[in-house]
Amino acid sequence: MKRTAHDRLIFGVGIGVLGAIVAVVGGLPEVALVVVPWIVLGALAYGRSTKPLVRVQAQLADDRVMVGDDTQLHLHIRTDAQVLVSAQPKPAASFAADGAEPLPATVDVVRAGSPSEMVVDLTADEWGTHNMGNVVVNVTSAFGGFRWTGAGENRTMLRVHPTTQELRDLLPPWLVRRVSGTHTSRSSARGVEYADLREFSAGDSVRDINWRATARSNDLWVSQRHPDRATDVVLLLDSFVESGHDVRTIFGRAMEAALALAENHLGATDRVGLIEFGGLIRWVDPGIGRVQLHKLTDALLATGLYANAADKSLPMLSPRALPARSFVVALSPLLDQRFVDAIFLARARGHDVAVVECAVAPTSDHATPASALAQRVWDAERAVLRGQMAEQGIAVSTWSQDRELAVVLHELARLRRRVAGIGAR
């Protein structure tokens, strides 16, 4: 900690000495009496400038909150002498929204052997994982003469979850596993959804006999049904940083969609995994249950957005990370060609692929003909890209700021039915 003399000590000593000299040289004791308080203050402050030992420990009331929630940061302070302590939390820059005021400093008296606790109220404005443990501490000695300034660094992480949207419908996959689940399989076996009729053969259950069809003919007919199967859903998240756009907002929307899909499909007993493809390549193996949801959430919150110019392609991941016949849902603004290539590559490897395009907000209000023309060219390029993807059996639905995610996914399911003929190959 760095020690500095407070203004009151410097001023007190200065004016005290000046007054004393004027009083002595001019023979004016009244002047000396006017500056006596400052001389007394200087003597008291100077005589009690002890070296304090300060310990600061930061502790959060909650380690996980949602965006917009309030929480508290508890600062436990201990010293070996009675001092005035000012503690100001300095959370990571990612914690506060743009333009937000810094957290205020709290000043309290801390006595030797009697720890003090300061409580700082926080509001989580931005999603992510934030380090809240850095604290700037100012210790003022007795009578405010000297001040020691230092910083305590603790690793106290706060995870702020984005608000997730509730989805009513699942995205229907084309390919399913042989495990019971919620999705209707295209094959015929025991199930609920009616599929077809066929003639009775040895081994069929009597319960499967369709008596209406049987009554119209002289043969026994049985109903065939689509079995309910589970699937593997792998969320392919684009974390490439493309300059000129609000990366954090776009990525936030992609993450919001990823969490909503993950929660929905995990609730339907599907296995859900995550592959983050961008500055870094990270993945979470598909799994089921609430624990998997927490793993996915932690992985998403820990995502870092790094600018990267390396020539990258989607690597051959192990079957545990990207199982065969898995349903890959790509969440991306489709700005980086490397990610677009990764989508085509996944399709070429036989995966069922769908894309939620997190649309970039227009950069201008098209007041000039040139900007309006540029926007039209941009829209045309996007339409061409979507057409190319549709030709490969990849449905793309655009999620702009004025649309609900549920509507986007419903449209995506409809587009998938349209390209189903290509996708089934």
Add this chain to the structure above:
Amino acid sequence: MTLRSGILASALSLLLVIATASLMVASATALPRVVRILMVVTVVSHGLLIFVGSARLIVSSSIFVLLAVTLESLASSDPSWVRSIAVGVLWYVAMEVSWHALERREGAIYTRAAVAHRVQEVALVVGLTLVVGLVAIAAATVAPGRSVALQAVVLGAVLAVLGAVARQLTRGDDNKASIT
């Protein structure tokens, strides 16, 4: 809440400065016009500086108080020591309240215990000042107020203290505290 507390404290400090100036003007025994002008300048400069929020420059208005006391003492043949002590105490409290107000306006949140602690410290300084003043008044009855011997002793003591303090302040970061 913090800004409101800071504004209230700023208003209180200005009131104390006005009280000091009023005391000086009302009890001036010599050069009343000069004292009045200097006190007006003091109040205006202090008000401006506390409005601007400069913790360093706010001490500069003290120069006018010291100048007014000096000029009046030089011109007066019957100085009042009680009045000098009262002016000194009022001015000291006004400055302490000013610094506290500026810290509050910067966003610092003071707990009640912290405010009480500072009030106790200021009260102790005021109390000791009054004691020193009483001792000085008592001593004046024994020795002449402006004797050469007294001047020499006081000047020597002041220079010794100045030297010691200057050495301490310029010693730098030897006096380190640790934070863990």
